[in-house]
């Protein structure tokens with residue numbers, strides 16, 4: 786079975802994250818310190834790395850700047866650099882933790898036409914890919930199995946980030962910090 790990168794699936798993935806009681810789940814996770822529960826695995830000064838609870842593939846993360854904006858042009862120099870550096874670290878950590886064959890990485894900007902459903906707080910999807918990865922994980926799986934896989938991925942990625950230069954680890958339930 787062949788499969789191409791499927792941004793419509795990411796649209797569904799994001800919708801599952803939305804909670805009517807929270808204005809913006811990304812701002813809520815930015816400000817909360819329950820990093821393990823929230824699946825925030827790494828934090829830099831101006832960005833953070835969030836595991837997708839309903840991953841397209843194992844290790845599917847989002848690298849999210851702190852700024853609540855949907856306009857890429859709104860990000861200042863320091864935030865652009867910080868966000869890009871954290872994306873580099875995410876590739877490295879995923880390489881160490883999961884050893885994928887390849888990556889897809891990208892932004893959905895500009896609302897529903899782009900395929901994203903959280904369009905007012907921009908974020909870069911980083912999706913590890915494996916040769917023949919439709920066989921690696923069923924496209925339609927049992928939710929409990931997927932959530933357990935996410936918990937395992939969190940531990941593996943947390944360890945991988947913690948091994949990187951400049952990493953600080955306040956504790957197993959806190960995201961790995963980078964100054």
Ligand SMILES: [Zn+2]
Pocket residue numbers: 809810811812813852853854905906
């Ligand atoms: Zn936000």
